[in-house]
Amino acid sequence: MKKDYEAHSLLKKLREGNCSEEELAFLRAWLNQYNQSGPAGLGDEEFLSSSVKMWATIDRSVLNKSRMVYIRRVAAIAASIIIVIAVGLIFWFNRAGNDASVKTYAVNHIKAGSNKATLTLANGETIDLEHAAKGALLSNDGYRAVKNADGQLVYQNTGGKAADKVSTAYNVLTVPFGGQYQLTLSDGTRVWINAGSTLHFPSRFGDGDRSVVLSGEAYFEVAHVYNSEGSRVRFTVKSGGKHPQSVEVLGTHFNISAYDNDDATKTTLLEGKVNIHAGSGPGSDKQRILTPGQQSIVDNADIKVVPADIEGAVAWKNGYFRFNDEPLESIMRKVERWYKVQVIFENERAKTKKFAGVINRFANVTELLKTLELTGEVHFNIDRDRIVVK
Template identity: 35%
Template sequence: MMMTKREIKKLLRRYTSGAASRSERDAVESWYTSVEYDNRLQVQEYEQAKESVWNNINPHQRSRRRFLRYAGIFIMLCSISLLYYSIYRDNTVDTLAETSEITPGGNRAVLVLGSKDSVNLSQLTTGDIIRHEGIKIEKLSDGTISYETDSTTNDIASINKLIVPRGGQYRIVLSDGSIVSINSESTIEFPSQFTGNERRIKMLGEGYFEVAKNKNKPFIVESKGQKVTVLGTKFNIKAYPNDTHTLTTLLEGKVEVSFSKGNAILLPGDQSIFDGKNIKILSAKTASEISWKDELFVFDSEPLESIMQKIARWYDVDIVFDNRELEKKQFTGTISKHNQIGQVLNLLEMTGKVKFTIRNKTIYIQKNN
């Protein structure tokens, strides 16, 4: 995470006013000897900053530091943002000491076939095939589960269920060729094959859909009191049980979102927000809405409450806020979901807004005083 120009100036002001901690003073003075120019500061601002630091270094240390500078001992150039990371990394390691038992999520899911058999998909290896009621189910090399109509198929379709737990994520190719990515703590119900004049499934949680085109057989997703109808398109639905709103975000094509009182048409870039009674349509932040399927956390001025919900589902942890005001604080940034939880929380701590403590797989969030 890079420091902004404002954050750089704030750190320098803390240094020159005498409010900086010992580790902050050491880092700034090391920066003075090792960094020639940071392009987030104008040249004049940079020179003023250098002069300010020089004037605050103890006189008996100046000759030694000047010697070190010209002797070339500090030869590795680095930005203030990395130095800032080293400052706060030292301050947060102890508070995040219990992260060893918390690991990032991965491809984890259980497939329930009909009303009886269940398969732990993590235990299947690439190329494994399951045959069930005329359907061939295969695990592909990327971990995806693919449904394919067998040559011996009949018109009987059973309802299957894909259950993705906390700390899980999975992708499935349905029998019509539609691809569904399922996020943590989510469930999708679908027929083993689509018979009749429609393709209807049910979902609770979050899923990203790439629907195979079929003008004669609409694809319908039911979720928490709403119904999304499409012919072929790409969209995301977020409908967790405890969420107050159901979000439908459209990437390509056109969809109809209907509910008991009416319906709404979404065009690419639209997002519908359904509160159980009414729908409103806004412009979507599509990159952050679908980043989860690409194994990224992307936050775009996102409230900490929403961020921590995502972290809780992916790392299978519980969250406790010290006060509700913290839930509203907004953050912007991008980080891989494969990072250890300590790295994710450290980056949030580096903003100076919050402080985290982990005990027994519970993250406690406090204001950083």
């Protein structure tokens, strides 16, 4: 068939790095069509490789053109509408005859998220990090906390009498809806924390194992630390909620998404190695080791390991939304957290409709909603801080 022939020709151009944005859009639709309706002459490995490479190419394009938006509705049988919107508003449709209209939105004051968080100390004292002055925020025996020039919170070991002991003074960093924040722990581990998340962590780590507790989503770059005997010190991230897990780390880069209202807890590994324990901790019977490029999905104490969509998992950290055949219900949960709004589905069937696309996370919410509307599959109303899905 002609479309299959064109797609295979474009796959060759993709491997050579010569695909235009319109050709990438066509290929993405074609791959998804045949992923659902037939193999189209592609083996699983070739299909996955082509899909991942295409998304990575699209992501780089979006980062280079901050106003670009790419959104489409995933069709069950035929290739669906593809929309590529760049600075000059370039439209390309894979399905003719669509006349999707974009609503005129009422003036609203919904803003994208920003760097904000509250630090709660072990004694119950709280610090509003968004408005706190830069410089030293607190100091105690063996550590101090500083808000640096970039507005990030940095804990530093300073020695002291108890510096070699495990600290029992846990602090809590709370990032509200409409926020994000970056933290450096006392061992040098860097943590990016997403909206609607909390991290419990010690004011300083001792010579033994390191442990933190996460609710929500965070990206970790764990520092390599060695004890007095020269052995590498383990780092553990515990997550509770509906799908509890414990992640044992030696030194690596990974993302954990563990929101209570999501269907599962997902851990995506970029570098190094982690051991995933489903349930309350290392004593759990179910565990899996991840290698780079893999993602674990913990659901009801079961662990499934799948190839990871790396760019999608860390898109929030890099400043954009990226949806890869994602149900609208999941997309709107992210919108709720980042824009600090309430989403109401009047159209229950819309929850399962899937979309794919990339958009700047700091764009106005109306830009995202209008782009979704251009598919002709969904409509929105904005009433102050409420978004109604029609």
